[in-house]
Amino acid sequence: xxxxxxxxxxxxxxAFVAGTLAIxxxxxRHRRGSAEEFYAGGRLFSPMENGFAxxxxxMSAASFLGISGLIALFxxxxxxxxxxxxxxxxVVLLLVAELVRNCGRFTLADVIAARMRERxxxxxxxxxxxxxxxxxxxxxxxxxxxLVALLLGxxxxxxxxxxxxxxxxxxxIYVSLGGMRATTWIQIVKAVLLMAGALALTVLVLMRFxxxxxxxxxxxxxxxxHGLAFLSPGLKYGxxxxxxxxxxxxxxxxxxxxxxxxxxxSRFYTVPTAPAARRSVVWAIGLIGGFYLMTIVLGFGAAAIxxxxxxxxxxxxxxxxxxxxxxxxxxxxxSTGGAVLFAVVAxxxxxxxxxVVTGITLASSASxxxxxxxxxRRPHRKRPQRYGEVAVARVAAVGIGAVAIGLGLxxxxxxxxxxxxxxxAVAASANLPVxxxxxxxxxxxxxxxxxxxxxGLVPAVLLVALSPVVSGSPDALFPGVDFQVFPLQNPGVVxxxxxxxxxxxxxxxxxxxxxxxxxxxxxxxxxxxxxxx
Numbered sequence: 001x002x003x004x005x006x007x008x009x010x011x012x013x014x015a016f017v018a019g020t021l022a023i024x025x026x027x028x029r030h031r032r033g034s035a036e037e038f039y040a041g042g043r044l045f046s047p048m049e050n051g052f053a054x055x056x057x058x059m060s061a062a063s064f065l066g067i068s069g070l071i072a073l074f075x076x077x078x079x080x081x082x083x084x085x086x087x088x089x090x091v092v093l094l095l096v097a098e099l100v101r102n103c104g105r106f107t108l109a110d111v112i113a114a115r116m117r118e119r120x121x122x123x124x125x126x127x128x129x130x131x132x133x134x135x136x137x138x139x140x141x142x143x144x145x146x147l148v149a150l151l152l153g154x155x156x157x158x159x160x161x162x163x164x165x166x167x168x169x170x171x172x173i174y175v176s177l178g179g180m181r182a183t184t185w186i187q188i189v190k191a192v193l194l195m196a197g198a199l200a201l202t203v204l205v206l207m208r209f210x211x212x213x214x215x216x217x218x219x220x221x222x223x224x225x226h227g228l229a230f231l232s233p234g235l236k237y238g239x240x241x242x243x244x245x246x247x248x249x250x251x252x253x254x255x256x257x258x259x260x261x262x263x264x265x266s267r268f269y270t271v272p273t274a275p276a277a278r279r280s281v282v283w284a285i286g287l288i289g290g291f292y293l294m295t296i297v298l299g300f301g302a303a304a305i306x307x308x309x310x311x312x313x314x315x316x317x318x319x320x321x322x323x324x325x326x327x328x329x330x331x332x333x334x335s336t337g338g339a340v341l342f343a344v345v346a347x348x349x350x351x352x353x354x355x356v357v358t359g360i361t362l363a364s365s366a367s368x369x370x371x372x373x374x375x376x377r378r379p380h381r382k383r384p385q386r387y388g389e390v391a392v393a394r395v396a397a398v399g400i401g402a403v404a405i406g407l408g409l410x411x412x413x414x415x416x417x418x419x420x421x422x423x424x425a426v427a428a429s430a431n432l433p434v435x436x437x438x439x440x441x442x443x444x445x446x447x448x449x450x451x452x453x454x455x456g457l458v459p460a461v462l463l464v465a466l467s468p469v470v471s472g473s474p475d476a477l478f479p480g481v482d483f484q485v486f487p488l489q490n491p492g493v494v495x496x497x498x499x500x501x502x503x504x505x506x507x508x509x510x511x512x513x514x515x516x517x518x519x520x521x522x523x524x525x526x527x528x529x530x531x532x533x
Contacts, residue, residue, distance in 0.1 A: 455502020
């Protein structure tokens with residue numbers, strides 16, 4: 001892009017950042033400083049507002065940049081992400097939304113600890129939540145780096161690195177100053193911008209092919225270099241049994257992982273009642289469903305208009321497919337229309353990243369303060385006051401931001417949708433089993449809860465460390481070494497059953513009997529809302 005066009009894109013970037021910082025500053029002047037205000041925004045949001053915020057929290061860089069890029073590179077197989085991310089919301093709607101709102105207060109650990117011994121459960125759940133959040137944050141950092149590098153200097157490593165650092169700094173500011181209220185409004189604004197941007201691009205792609213979907217798909221197949229195989233299963237996940245098993249593993253992680261994501265679960269506490277939480281999910285499903293249908297058009301559109309090889313040359317993982325598509329649709333490189341459309345899309349994508357990292361950082365800092373800090377303090381000390389807990393959460397946001405920046409710099413060459421798939425696998429392995437057992441199994445015990453969390457978390461992280469993602473392949477984090485033992489890129493097919501198995505084994509071998517009274521109280525609260533905060 002020319003210098004003038006870069007300036008235009010940077011001005012749009014700056015306008016969004018300035019607007020969101022203004023929201024954060026305004027909210028920080030009107031906050032009450034309580035834990036309920038910082039973690040849950042005072043529980044004052046309507047189902048529609050929370051639904052838009054849920055959609056804004058969920059439609060991340062993995063959705064806008066990563067999924068479209070995977071479809072542009074691998075065709076049919078890339079659509080698995082769109083389908084999996086959407087179907088996952090049925091699990092959230094039918095199994096957890098209302099029950100979590102009734103049983104918890106601020107975090108996932110609140111739900112589990114309602115009928116267990118708090119200290120071991122909160123430590124285990126808090127550790128798991130922070131791990132999932134950091135993995136998710138890394139994906140957003142990588143997306144931001146790819147986007148701004150394309151804008152400022154093609155494959156400039158310096159641009160990517162400084163972008164990752166800048167996004168990390170901004171997310172810490174948003175969380176530290178504004179808490180959940182500012183985060184929610186940033187996510188609502190981002191959801192509106194993202195839907196509008198995706199819709200505009202989708203219409204332009206369809207207009208280019210005169211509304212003929214068949215022509216679009218045929219052209220995409222021709223320009224992909226794979227022919228009709230581009231439109232058939234197996235281009236990425238076909239062939240040997242390892243690839244097929246990886247396909248199943250990824251599907252399980254995507255469908256089951258959403259219900260275990262800390263930043264999604266925490267949004268259910270921002271509405272006043274459980275029915276409002278359920279209606280929020282219905283709003284979110286409508287928005288997210290429409291968006292993922294558009295990502296399919298954008299992915300095949302990028303393959304057909306830009307070309308698969310051109311996308312791969314710009315970014316091997318495909319993260320820049322949508323910005324390149326926008327540049328072409330606007331008139332091509334060097335044209336004013338192309339620059340304007342590219343700048344708008346880049347700004348929307350950047351808004352997407354900032355909004356998502358803010359929500360994830362808030363959820364993970366809440367886990368550190370509300371679960372880990374409260375549990376690890378010395379037993380003889382008085383329980384900290386709420387303002388103290390909020391202060392710890394703000395400090396935790398800084399630490400989590402620093403860790404995410406470091407890992408984001410390390411993983412900058414991986415596809416963002418793929419990185420999110422890893423976070424989903426860990427969430428489905430460590431958080432979902434203990435959540436479902438706590439809500440639906442009368443005999444579940446504290447030992448079962450702790451074993452379930454660690455029994456899913458440790459294998460998931462260990463298998464990723466020993467997989468081709470980290471070493472032993474040209475696309476690995478450390479391509480120069482090889483300590484690969486586990487053949488699959490996604491550990492879900494192994495680690496998710498292990499999480500459920502560990503929870504069952506811990507319960508049946510537990511010397512303690514389940515607390516019938518606390519279970520009955522939790523069950524009544526979950527189903528009726530009586531006694532819910």
